[in-house]
Amino acid sequence: MEFKATDIASFLGGEIVGDSDVKVNNVSKIEEGKEGTLAFLANPKYEHYIYETKASIVLVNRTFVPNKEISATLIKVDDAYKAFASLLDLYVQATTKVKKGIEQPSFVSEGVPLGEDVYVGAFAYIGQGAVIGNKVQIHPQVHIGENVTIGDNSIIYAGAKIYPGTVIGNRCIVHSGAVIGSDGFGFAPQEDGSYKKIPQIGIAILEDDVEIGANTTVDCGTMGHTIIRKGTKIDNLVQIAHNCDIGEHNVFAGQVGIAGSTKVGNYNKFAGQVGLGGHITVGDHVTLGAQSGVGQSVKSNQVLFGSPAIEIKQAMKAYVALRYLPEMRTDVARLKKDLEALKDK
Template sequence: MDFKATDIAAFLNGEIVGDGDVKVTNVSKIEEGKKGTLAFLANPKYEHYIYETEASIVLVNKTFEPRKEISSTLIKVDDAYKAFASLLDMYVQATTKVKTGIEQPSFIAEDVSLGDDIYLGAFAYIGEGSKLGNKVQIHPQVHIGENVSIGENSIIHAGAKIYPNTVIGDRCIVHSGAVIGSDGFGFAPQEDGSYKKIPQIGIAILEDDVEIGANTTIDCGTMGHTIIRKGSKIDNLVQIAHNCDIGEHNVFAGQVGISGSTKVGNYNKFAGQVGLGGHITVGDNVTLGAQSGVAQNVKSDQVLFGSPAIEIKQAMKAYVALRYLPEMRNDLSRLKKEMEALKNK
């Protein structure tokens, strides 16, 4: 599909600088821009690419003032990153064909409730008592256990596994290989040193507008439930253990691990490989840097880093000092020898 600069600017309520008739058919990174593509510049550290990119159109912030000549047509908007995301969303909606119907072979238990305009891919399995809302999309090789509820416009991608009694809200996305509602890691130590499995009889709940990445696992509760509250976005290869309560509009990057019965508030950002111990509480608006380890409660409105995680400025000072430890050790050893020499005189 062709998109003209004037049409894009009208959609984004942007200002054109350059040729308004230029057309694009695809998108690109600004550093890899080619003719016929649209790119964006939001981070100032990438500014040098805008003077050499071949992208036909570049979205920029209204505050951007070029220091050299630019060959691309610019569209100035309030927030280039958000505008680019809006364009991608429009492009996907315009080019993606929404499937409907039931492909064969697939299995649907007799008492399953199916909404209107659903899609069920080949080799999918829908267990007894399950309920699928309107316009739900179940892709091939998905397993949905008994008494599962999936809300309207939710998408379960190929190969995902949804355990019995799981509740999934409206407009959720579960990516390939994800497992929702599997047993929590509960074992009771025995006198002979062995472990006896503790039955996990709770459920997992995803509220509306939750997205779960590929190969992420969310355990059911031992009793009660594990819950991911509305609007939270969870990356690939994340583990959320039994009876966790994850608040609204959180974002967790890949390989985050959250131990059982941990409560996380709202609007938090966890970078890759963050680990949280069990039975702790994290407040709201907390940012945890990559590989941070958290073993105790965290108050709201903090930026932490390190393992154990501490306030970011303190952590940076500690890491700077760490670089000088070998030199400091040598200095200390030298001073010790000098002091011993003075004593022996």
């Protein structure tokens, strides 16, 4: 499938600089661009690639001004990254064949209502009392437990496990290996030093437009529920513990871990390996840098880094000081020696 520069510019509302008749049939990274592909430039650190890329078309921001000749045709848009994402979405819609029907062998419990145009892949299991909405995609080897509800247009990829009682909203995506609604980590210490399991009788809830990455776990509530609110996107290998309340439109990168009963607000960004202690509250519009450790509540509109996490400017100053610790240790030892010498006089 080929697209002309004029078609792409028209779809994106962009401005063409160069050959308006050039065609592309695939996409590429700007540093790996080949003839017949479309790339994008959003990060200034990659600007040097635009002068040597073989990509036929490159999306750039309207503010971009080249400092030397470029062989590729440019399409200037308001936001090159968002424009590229829109094109990828269009490409996927045009090239992906949506499956329908129930493959065999699979098991759908008697009386389970399936919506229109549902796909159930081979070896999938759907338990009693489940409710499956319209155009839901349940891929092979998925386990859907009893009394699970899945909203319209949601996708559950191969091998995901959805525990009983879980509620999944509309347009959600649960990637392979994810487990939603598993037991929270609750054990009562006994007098003899052993631990007695505390039954976990709550559920997990994913609101609309939530995405859960591969091998991520969202535990059910001990009582009540664990909830991921609408629009939140969670990467691979993330742990959300029991009774957490995760707000709207957050993004969590890989290996984030959030301990039980923690409440996270809206529009937050947690980088990789961020860890949050239990029973704390994080406000809105908070950014936590990679490997930050948070053990107490955080107010809104902050950027924190480090373990324990502190304000980013302080963290950078502390990091700079840390680099000089070996020299400072040597200086202190020398000063101590000099002081001892003075005392002996």
